[in-house]
Amino acid sequence: MARIGVFVCWCGSNIAGTVDVKKVAEEAAKIPGVVEAVDYKYMCSDPGQNTLRKMIKEKNLTGVVLAACSPHMHENTFRKAAVKEGLNPYFIEIANIREQVSWVHEDKEKATGKAIDLLKMMVEKVKKNKPIEDVRVPLTKKALVIGGGISGIQAALDIANGGVEVILVEKEPSIGGKMIQLDETFPTLDCSSCIMTPKMVEVYQHPNIKLYTYSELEEVSGYIGNFNVKIKKKARSIVEKDCTGCGDCWNICPMHKNVKSEFNVNLSERTAIYVPFPQAVPLIPVIDRSVCLHFKKGGKCQKCYDACGPKCINFDLQDEIIEEKVGAIVAATGYDLMENSLYGEYGYGKFKDVISGLQFERLLSASGPTEGVVKRPSDGKTPETIVFIQCVGSRDPEKGVPYCSKVCCMYTAKHAKLFAHKVHGSQSYVFYIDIRATSKGYEEFVRGTMENEGAIYLRGRVSKIYEDNGKLIVKGADTLSGNQVEIAADMVVLATGVIPKKGSDKMAQMLGISYDKYGFYTESHPKLRPAESSTAGIYLAGMAQGPRDIPESVVSGSAAASKILGLFSKSEYEVEGTIASVNKTTCVGCFYCKRVCAYSAISKEEIKDRNGNVLKVVANVNSGLCAGCGACVNACFSKSIDLKGYLDEQIFAEIKSLAV
Amino acid sequence: MKTVINEQERRNFAREVESKLHDKLAKCYQCGKCSAGCPVNFEMDFTPNQIIKMTELGMADKVLDSKTIWLCVSCNTCSTRCPKGFEVAGIMDVLREIAVNRGIESKTEKEVQTFHEVFLDNVKSNGRIFELELVGKYKLKTKHLFRDMFLAPKMIEKGKLKIHSDRVSNINQIAKIFKDFE
Numbered sequence: 001m002a003r004i005g006v007f008v009c010w011c012g013s014n015i016a017g018t019v020d021v022k023k024v025a026e027e028a029a030k031i032p033g034v035v036e037a038v039d040y041k042y043m044c045s046d047p048g049q050n051t052l053r054k055m056i057k058e059k060n061l062t063g064v065v066l067a068a069c070s071p072h073m074h075e076n077t078f079r080k081a082a083v084k085e086g087l088n089p090y091f092i093e094i095a096n097i098r099e100q101v102s103w104v105h106e107d108k109e110k111a112t113g114k115a116i117d118l119l120k121m122m123v124e125k126v127k128k129n130k131p132i133e134d135v136r137v138p139l140t141k142k143a144l145v146i147g148g149g150i151s152g153i154q155a156a157l158d159i160a161n162g163g164v165e166v167i168l169v170e171k172e173p174s175i176g177g178k179m180i181q182l183d184e185t186f187p188t189l190d191c192s193s194c195i196m197t198p199k200m201v202e203v204y205q206h207p208n209i210k211l212y213t214y215s216e217l218e219e220v221s222g223y224i225g226n227f228n229v230k231i232k233k234k235a236r237s238i239v240e241k242d243c244t245g246c247g248d249c250w251n252i253c254p255m256h257k258n259v260k261s262e263f264n265v266n267l268s269e270r271t272a273i274y275v276p277f278p279q280a281v282p283l284i285p286v287i288d289r290s291v292c293l294h295f296k297k298g299g300k301c302q303k304c305y306d307a308c309g310p311k312c313i314n315f316d317l318q319d320e321i322i323e324e325k326v327g328a329i330v331a332a333t334g335y336d337l338m339e340n341s342l343y344g345e346y347g348y349g350k351f352k353d354v355i356s357g358l359q360f361e362r363l364l365s366a367s368g369p370t371e372g373v374v375k376r377p378s379d380g381k382t383p384e385t386i387v388f389i390q391c392v393g394s395r396d397p398e399k400g401v402p403y404c405s406k407v408c409c410m411y412t413a414k415h416a417k418l419f420a421h422k423v424h425g426s427q428s429y430v431f432y433i434d435i436r437a438t439s440k441g442y443e444e445f446v447r448g449t450m451e452n453e454g455a456i457y458l459r460g461r462v463s464k465i466y467e468d469n470g471k472l473i474v475k476g477a478d479t480l481s482g483n484q485v486e487i488a489a490d491m492v493v494l495a496t497g498v499i500p501k502k503g504s505d506k507m508a509q510m511l512g513i514s515y516d517k518y519g520f521y522t523e524s525h526p527k528l529r530p531a532e533s534s535t536a537g538i539y540l541a542g543m544a545q546g547p548r549d550i551p552e553s554v555v556s557g558s559a560a561a562s563k564i565l566g567l568f569s570k571s572e573y574e575v576e577g578t579i580a581s582v583n584k585t586t587c588v589g590c591f592y593c594k595r596v597c598a599y600s601a602i603s604k605e606e607i608k609d610r611n612g613n614v615l616k617v618v619a620n621v622n623s624g625l626c627a628g629c630g631a632c633v634n635a636c637f638s639k640s641i642d643l644k645g646y647l648d649e650q651i652f653a654e655i656k657s658l659a660v
Numbered sequence: 661m662k663t664v665i666n667e668q669e670r671r672n673f674a675r676e677v678e679s680k681l682h683d684k685l686a687k688c689y690q691c692g693k694c695s696a697g698c699p700v701n702f703e704m705d706f707t708p709n710q711i712i713k714m715t716e717l718g719m720a721d722k723v724l725d726s727k728t729i730w731l732c733v734s735c736n737t738c739s740t741r742c743p744k745g746f747e748v749a750g751i752m753d754v755l756r757e758i759a760v761n762r763g764i765e766s767k768t769e770k771e772v773q774t775f776h777e778v779f780l781d782n783v784k785s786n787g788r789i790f791e792l793e794l795v796g797k798y799k800l801k802t803k804h805l806f807r808d809m810f811l812a813p814k815m816i817e818k819g820k821l822k823i824h825s826d827r828v829s830n831i832n833q834i835a836k837i838f839k840d841f842e
Contacts, residue, residue, distance in 0.1 A: 478717065481706070
């Protein structure tokens with residue numbers, strides 16, 4: 001016999017202002033099975049919870065219905081209170097009479113009537129409730145970090161320092177990402193490689209980190225705590241354990257004039273066997289087989305092999321597939337820059353001295369193609385006047401993207417500042433739409449570029465750039481004074497917008513996480529769960545989520561790491577028990593459920609007799625993956641799937657309670 | 661309006677203004693608070709913040725030819741309210757000075773220019789303003805002999821228009837100040 005307690009919450013005047021709570025309680029007391037119904041000002045308060053606990057104990061309740069705010073708010077609070085009195089937490093039901101009644105209605109009489117109806121439904125439901133146990137999932141305490149940029153490195157180091165094994169996968173031959181390409185970083189002007197390389201070396205030497213460079217993720221399956229991943233380790237053509245990084249091979253490679261260096265953004269050349277930059281981690285070269293003469297000319301050239309002391313070059317090495325089992329994944333795949341060639345009017349590609357911000361970064365860098373001396377790509381002369389154009393691609397819904405790339409205002413101010421430091425008497429002009437300098441020390445940094453370094457900021461966009469007499473004539477506007485301006489520049493630097501890494505959409509599909517229309521991974525909640533992806537066990541970090549600067553990327557890497565360490569601190573992962581379950585006797589194995597499941601939680605299970613003959617194939621719900629959405633329940637033709645906590649008989653009981 | 665920025669000319673002009681102003685043009689936020697509060701803004705061809713930007717960009721011709729620099733009444737509302745403490749009224753003074761030095765005659769605000777000249781002459785010879793002489797000379801120069809005449813009796817009545825000059829005792833020092841500046 002059901003013994004149900006009803007609690008009607010006033011929520012101050014939030015509910016009581018529109019709903020006659022006394023009447024709701026009186027009506028509730030009349031429902032068969034309700035032992036007692038009370039109303040209270042704030043059920044979520046300590047005294048409110050104590051009333052609940054006291055009644056569960058004294059009246060020996062078998063079920064509780066609260067008429068209160070949305071279960072999103074306090075369902076957990078009340079469940080915890082119930083558990084303390086020995087009641088299964090799933091015997092707590094909430095009729096939402098705040099969001100669904102008092103906040104949306106004005107007529108007190110009608111609102112009260114609706115509140116009573118909602119309450120009745122829940123009373124009938126709770127009578128049919130069955131105890132549900134939360135699902136426990138075993139955890140493989142090992143993490144996978146995808147992407148070896150600053151956020152991936154930070155995540156890997158934090159997890160590893162927490163005592164957990166980490167696998168770091170990087171597509172390029174070296175870790176370091178975009179940050180290692182930068183010269184100095186705003187707003188403190190620390191040299192990027194000075195602060196980055198120690199971290200890279202730490203990753204390489206960390207006993208808890210297994211580093212796979214020149215490797216890509218090939219396949220991901222499984223679920224939180226139990227992911228199976230396949231990593232493709234591309235053939236480096238070098239026996240890594242024997243290589244000393246001496247450089248004899250790349251110094252002798254005859255292909256030194258034909259291949260553009262990716263690291264120097266096409267401003268210099270590299271060889272076919274190469275390390276992307278001198279501080280590469282690991283300092284092991286890679287043979288680019290698409291250009292290497294050995295591979296192109298049928299094995300004729302093997303100069304590097306001959307030069308190699310330890311004979312660690314092996315042209316026959318093949319791609320390897322490595323399988324790993326991990327419990328959590330960090331997606332830190334980073335970003336790309338937009339194509340500058342989108343803007344024909346700026347002449348990128350046509351005029352050699354129109355370059356991108358990242359290229360200018362390489363020109364400033366001491367490890368760059370000009371060893372830190374600012375020289376024009378066209379004739380090697382030092383420019384005296386540089387025009388910087390911001391928002392190239394960003395904030396341009398027509399040709400580019402509507403969002404702000406966030407870092408360009410700051411790096412342009414930094415470029416202008418460093419240019420003034422390097423070339424005395426030089427002049428920078430910066431065309432901008434708005435200056436966004438919102439973090440600590442940023443506004444002061446930009447003002448410093450204007451006031452102390454003499455960079456001239458013009459509010460307006462540039463319409464066209466053309467060449468005239470060895471100068472780049474920049475036609476722009478200064479909307480503040482209302483003038484069209486023309487500036488003769490020696491060089492133009494475009495602050496190119498940020499887009500997700502090429503292939504990030506495919507990566508998201510492989511991982512089963514959601515991404516926005518641009519390809520940035522979406523967080524589980526934009527404010528309260530910014531480190532989590534939409535899929536349990538997969539966390540996000542860095543620019544893969546959207547434009548952000550270095551400090552924010554580091555923070556997000558650490559956030560993902562702390563989530564993973566938190567997850568791994570328990571022996572098992574607990575999931576709410578309200579998941580789908582299959583009646584294997586009636587299941588006919590049509591697998592229509594499998595087709596509608598958005599979480600890939602349904603698999604095929606063979607039912608065998610004792611001789612091992614397959615009798616029938618039925619659906620099986622993976623409790624780690626099931627999110628309890630109920631799509632399969634609707635899809636099942638033979639009515640063999642039920643969602644725990646939302647059984648058909650419960651729903652019918654709710655509906656029947658409304659029949660007059 | 662199209663302006664071709666010549667880096668050398670821009671630099672020279674901006675530096676000339678900055679050295680006379682003892683302030684940096686780059687300080688200006690271009691927030692427009694000066695223009696928002698300017699009591700004579702409605703008559704100006706460029707707002708005060710535009711004058712600052714154009715000066716920074718070296719648009720000397722436009723700035724020195726503008727009505728704005730002559731219409732500014734030096735009430736200092738702009739400088740007082742400027743969040744960056746920029747001498748907005750000061751730049752108008754500097755620009756007027758440069759205009760005069762370059763012999764640029766305002767096309768529209770000749771009378772203002774004349775008034776400034778007469779005013780300074782008056783201070784030079786008296787050490788302070790002798791209103792009657794100022795008004796007389798201004799009227800002779802502008803040939804508006806009878807404009808505002810009806811105000812004179814009221815001013816005399818209130819003691820604002822004295823018949824005799826009230827020259828400062830040590831006029832030599834005034835002369836020295838003028839000499840130092842010239």
